[in-house]
Amino acid sequence: MPPSVKFAVIPVAGLGTRFLPATKAVPKEMLPIVDKPTLQYIVEEAFSAGIEHIVLIQGRYKGCIEDHFDTSYELEDTLEKRNKTADLEMVRKIARLGPITSIRQKAPLGLGHAVLCARPIIGDAPFAVLLGDDLYRTEANKRSGIGQLIDAFEATGKGQIALMQVPLSEIHKYGAAEGKVDDKNERLFHISDLVEKPPKGTEKTDRAVVGRYVLPPRVWGLLEATKVGKGGEIQLTDALDALQKEQGLMGVTVDGKRVDAGDKLGFLEANLREALSRTDLKSGTVTLMQELLAELK
Numbered sequence: 001m002p003p004s005v006k007f008a009v010i011p012v013a014g015l016g017t018r019f020l021p022a023t024k025a026v027p028k029e030m031l032p033i034v035d036k037p038t039l040q041y042i043v044e045e046a047f048s049a050g051i052e053h054i055v056l057i058q059g060r061y062k063g064c065i066e067d068h069f070d071t072s073y074e075l076e077d078t079l080e081k082r083n084k085t086a087d088l089e090m091v092r093k094i095a096r097l098g099p100i101t102s103i104r105q106k107a108p109l110g111l112g113h114a115v116l117c118a119r120p121i122i123g124d125a126p127f128a129v130l131l132g133d134d135l136y137r138t139e140a141n142k143r144s145g146i147g148q149l150i151d152a153f154e155a156t157g158k159g160q161i162a163l164m165q166v167p168l169s170e171i172h173k174y175g176a177a178e179g180k181v182d183d184k185n186e187r188l189f190h191i192s193d194l195v196e197k198p199p200k201g202t203e204k205t206d207r208a209v210v211g212r213y214v215l216p217p218r219v220w221g222l223l224e225a226t227k228v229g230k231g232g233e234i235q236l237t238d239a240l241d242a243l244q245k246e247q248g249l250m251g252v253t254v255d256g257k258r259v260d261a262g263d264k265l266g267f268l269e270a271n272l273r274e275a276l277s278r279t280d281l282k283s284g285t286v287t288l289m290q291e292l293l294a295e296l297k
């Protein structure tokens with residue numbers, strides 16, 4: 001049985017250019033989905049799956065992310081004096097979610113480079129990777145997105161990546177995985193080739209790599225050896241293709257809904273879905289959506 005997965009890396013050092021000007025001084029991972037930063041949903045997903053230590057790969061806005069997950073003495077003191085008990089408890093809970101270490105990626109040289117920055121902390125252990133702008137909504141009684149990949153890793157001993165089927169015309173925006181579906185479990189996929197953003201006209205698969213990974217420590221050496229690839233960045237996909245050739249790699253179609261909150265429409269969708277899932281906001285949101293649709297007619 002492979003060792004259990006206790007570490008998670010969450011890279012949040014990208015430039016977030018798709019969200020300028022909002023991301024000029026605020027990381028896109030701190031933009032709120034209703035009233036909670038995107039990153040907090042992801043940190044909660046990791047800890048709820050049994051992760052014991054999160055390594056955040058930070059860029060130029062280190063301060064506000066660290067502050068968010070830290071104790072906030074002044075705020076707590078004020079809420080206490082004003083008897084705002086529920087708010088106080090909610091704020092305190094964030095600082096108690098679990099241990100989070102942050103490392104600085106000194107330049108945004110790509111996702112592969114960002115993940116490699118966590119090596120000195122994680123060392124010779126398997127680890128999860130959760131992209132800081134990809135959200136997974138799973139049913140309350142079900143295992144979280146990354147939890148499903150951890151289970152597949154612990155059952156097979158092989159590296160796991162989350163996959164999603166997209167229209168073939170869209171695959172050029174993603175890492176693309178070729179291979180075949182497992183005979184016994186249609187959610188599992190045996191990968192035979194991985195390509196980062198295949199150019200239009202060369203598409204061979206509709207399975208896109210989306211935001212969650214569980215990887216063995218062998219990937220560190222492969223990342224060290226990975227040369228600059230697509231977009232002038234060190235691509236995680238290239239190291240994972242090498243891993244696949246050496247020791248196999250599997251894909252998991254997560255049972256849940258994935259939303260790319262790093263994309264403008266995805267961000268709006270994530271906000272609407274979250275609002276519709278809250279008892280205090282659902283009917284107001286439905287009314288608002290109906291009014292807006294009627295205005296369009």
Ligand code: UTP
Nearest residue numbers: 011012013014015016017018108109110114132
């Ligand atoms: P993205 O490609 O979605 O992020 O990377 P980006 O580069 O910030 O986005 P745009 O395209 O300019 O809008 C996926 C994740 O990897 C992180 C990002 O912060 C994001 O959470 N990342 C990316 C890093 O930490 N370092 C990098 O060098 C690149």
